[in-house]
Amino acid sequence: MNVPAKHNYLTDAIVRMNSEITAEIATIPKSPKPDEMLNTQYLADMLMVSPRTLEAWRSEGRGPKVTRINGAVRYMYRHVIEWVLEQNPDHDLSLEAGE
Numbered sequence: 001m002n003v004p005a006k007h008n009y010l011t012d013a014i015v016r017m018n019s020e021i022t023a024e025i026a027t028i029p030k031s032p033k034p035d036e037m038l039n040t041q042y043l044a045d046m047l048m049v050s051p052r053t054l055e056a057w058r059s060e061g062r063g064p065k066v067t068r069i070n071g072a073v074r075y076m077y078r079h080v081i082e083w084v085l086e087q088n089p090d091h092d093l094s095l096e097a098g099e
Contacts, residue, residue, distance in 0.1 A: 034081070037067065037074040046080075 032038060044051045057063030064083040067074045
Protein backbone atom coordinates (compact mmCIF):
# COMPACT_ATOMS: atom_id res chain seq x y z
CA MET A 1 0.00 0.00 0.00
CA ASN A 2 1.31 3.42 -1.00
CA VAL A 3 1.06 5.98 1.80
CA PRO A 4 1.64 9.59 0.71
CA ALA A 5 4.38 11.39 2.60
CA LYS A 6 3.18 13.95 5.08
CA HIS A 7 3.35 17.48 3.77
CA ASN A 8 5.68 19.44 6.00
CA TYR A 9 4.36 22.99 6.02
CA LEU A 10 7.17 24.20 8.26
CA THR A 11 9.82 23.01 5.80
CA ASP A 12 7.95 24.67 2.92
CA ALA A 13 7.74 27.93 4.87
CA ILE A 14 11.47 27.86 5.65
CA VAL A 15 12.35 27.18 2.01
CA ARG A 16 10.06 30.00 0.85
CA MET A 17 11.47 32.46 3.43
CA ASN A 18 15.02 31.49 2.48
CA SER A 19 14.24 32.21 -1.18
CA GLU A 20 12.70 35.57 -0.30
CA ILE A 21 15.66 36.56 1.89
CA THR A 22 18.16 35.49 -0.79
CA ALA A 23 16.29 37.56 -3.40
CA GLU A 24 16.22 40.59 -1.07
CA ILE A 25 19.94 40.34 -0.30
CA ALA A 26 20.70 40.27 -4.02
CA THR A 27 19.14 43.74 -4.37
CA ILE A 28 21.44 45.36 -1.79
CA PRO A 29 24.02 47.44 -3.67
CA LYS A 30 27.62 46.58 -3.00
CA SER A 31 29.99 49.30 -1.87
CA PRO A 32 32.40 50.37 -4.62
CA LYS A 33 36.11 49.62 -4.28
CA PRO A 34 38.29 52.66 -3.42
CA ASP A 35 39.72 53.00 -6.93
CA GLU A 36 36.46 52.29 -8.74
CA MET A 37 35.26 55.02 -11.09
CA LEU A 38 31.65 56.18 -10.65
CA ASN A 39 29.50 57.95 -13.21
CA THR A 40 27.44 61.03 -12.39
CA GLN A 41 24.12 59.21 -12.04
CA TYR A 42 25.57 56.56 -9.72
CA LEU A 43 27.20 59.19 -7.50
CA ALA A 44 24.06 61.35 -7.51
CA ASP A 45 22.04 58.35 -6.32
CA MET A 46 24.66 57.56 -3.69
CA LEU A 47 24.75 61.14 -2.33
CA MET A 48 20.97 61.55 -2.73
CA VAL A 49 21.35 64.65 -4.90
CA SER A 50 20.40 65.23 -8.51
CA PRO A 51 22.90 64.87 -11.36
CA ARG A 52 22.30 68.60 -11.97
CA THR A 53 23.56 69.34 -8.46
CA LEU A 54 26.78 67.49 -9.23
CA GLU A 55 27.05 69.41 -12.51
CA ALA A 56 26.59 72.69 -10.64
CA TRP A 57 29.22 71.73 -8.08
CA ARG A 58 31.63 70.87 -10.90
CA SER A 59 31.08 74.23 -12.61
CA GLU A 60 31.57 76.02 -9.26
CA GLY A 61 34.73 74.05 -8.44
CA ARG A 62 33.05 72.34 -5.51
CA GLY A 63 32.25 68.69 -4.87
CA PRO A 64 34.42 65.61 -5.26
CA LYS A 65 37.43 65.61 -7.56
CA VAL A 66 36.45 64.85 -11.15
CA THR A 67 38.32 62.69 -13.64
CA ARG A 68 37.50 62.92 -17.33
CA ILE A 69 37.99 59.85 -19.48
CA ASN A 70 37.55 60.61 -23.18
CA GLY A 71 35.34 63.51 -22.13
CA ALA A 72 33.18 61.40 -19.82
CA VAL A 73 32.95 62.64 -16.24
CA ARG A 74 33.91 60.06 -13.63
CA TYR A 75 34.51 60.20 -9.89
CA MET A 76 36.98 57.92 -8.14
CA TYR A 77 35.24 56.48 -5.09
CA ARG A 78 38.29 57.22 -2.93
CA HIS A 79 38.03 60.92 -3.85
CA VAL A 80 34.33 60.91 -3.04
CA ILE A 81 35.02 59.49 0.43
CA GLU A 82 37.80 62.03 1.00
CA TRP A 83 35.45 64.85 -0.04
CA VAL A 84 32.67 63.60 2.24
CA LEU A 85 35.12 63.44 5.15
CA GLU A 86 36.21 67.02 4.43
CA GLN A 87 32.55 68.08 4.65
CA ASN A 88 32.18 66.31 8.02
CA PRO A 89 35.49 66.79 9.88
CA ASP A 90 33.97 65.84 13.26
CA HIS A 91 33.06 62.33 12.10
CA ASP A 92 35.55 59.54 12.60
CA LEU A 93 35.10 57.66 9.32
CA SER A 94 37.80 55.89 7.41
CA LEU A 95 38.01 54.37 3.97
CA GLU A 96 39.51 51.20 5.45
CA ALA A 97 36.30 50.48 7.37
CA GLY A 98 34.54 49.65 4.08
CA GLU A 99 37.35 47.67 2.53
